[in-house]
Amino acid sequence: MKGAFQQYRPRTTRSLAIVTARRDTSSALSPVVTIERLRMAQDRFHEPVLAKEIVELFSSLPAGVIVDATLGGGGHAEAILESAAQLRVLGIDRDPEARTAAFERLGVFGDRVRVVDATFADLLAVVRENSDFLDGDEVVGVLMDLGVSSHQLDESSRGFSFRADAPLDMRMDPTKGEAAAQFLARVDQHELARMLRKNGETRFAGGIAKSVIERQPITTNELTEAVERAVPMAARRRGHVATRVFQTLRIAVNDEEDQLTRGLAAALDALSVGGVVAVISYHSGEDRVVKGFLADQQSGGCRCSPELGCVCGAVARVKVFRASAQLASTHEVTLNPRARAARLRVARKVAP
Secondary structure, three states, X not given: OOOOOOOOOOOOOOOOXXXXXXXXXXXXXXXXXXXXXXXXXXXXXXOOOOHHHHHHHHHXXXXXXXXXXXXXXXXXXXXXXXXXXXXXEEEEEOOHHHHHHHHHHHHHHHHHEEEEEXXXXXXXXXXXXXXXXXXXXXXXEEEEXXXXXXXXXXXXXXXXXXXXXXXXXXXXXXXXXXXXXXXXXXXXXXXXXXXXXXXXXXXOHHXXXXXXXXXXXXEXXXXXXXXXXXXXXXXXXXXXXXXXXXXXXXXXXXXXXXXXXXXXXXXXXXXXXEEEEEEEEOOHHHHHHHHHHHHHHHHOOOOOOOOOOOOOOOOOOEEEOOOOOEOXXXXXXXXXXXXXXXXXXXXXXXXO
């Protein structure tokens, strides 16, 4: 890593420095540059969760680039850029509305920011394809704020929520892939039941899967009604009966499990030694994947008996900051209920 806490090198500021690099079919990640219109207010995106903790974590890092792999509306990126003049942000998001909102929010930072159309599984390729933005600096931090944003839930046309009737879509990028209704049209009933059980819908998974597949819902209300038919009123837990079903479909439609696994591996590959990776998750499945990945990287994949010690020559790649996840404070949860489910895990990359 370049000299610890070296001074930020000023760069010539351009009037439109934030760009969106989008995929071109002629290459794996072609940096076709476009400037999007400013058409979305910042407040349509959620307040960044655990912002104080993220700022404290990253602001002490030496000069370099932070990859915000789930940029959203740019809340975390804004807080980092305001607090640490030595840092720049390479932001990644596959949601075009999020990128537009981030463009508006972060424009004041000029060429300290670049916004890229990609998923965080493409993180390493994004870093390589944007070497001009890094300009010889290293990636000193990676942030992942997982799950669905408040904006995506509140925007009824996206189909993420059961709070309003809408086409059953749920795609993070509504221009790519298959919608949730299309997924349900092809998935096997038993496979859907297995997915529901994996995401915590245990007792009624089979009945829900049968009801959903039989009715082939194409709107959020139709999906909710199919779920309600399968779950007796007396057996309904606290919260909405369809919560885990919507979550399961969103994860499947957006390939979130594979994205997370690949994104975590890419983050470590992109980080410089001493760099920090921070991941905020919002449900137990995500947190379990993150915890397991970081534990495996800290042990170097060692499976030797703890009593006998390591004899396999495993080499650690990270040092985990703390064994348990960091939670939001009571004060933050009061101000921002979304923070209640947040779990932050942090690790630092170490030399082999």
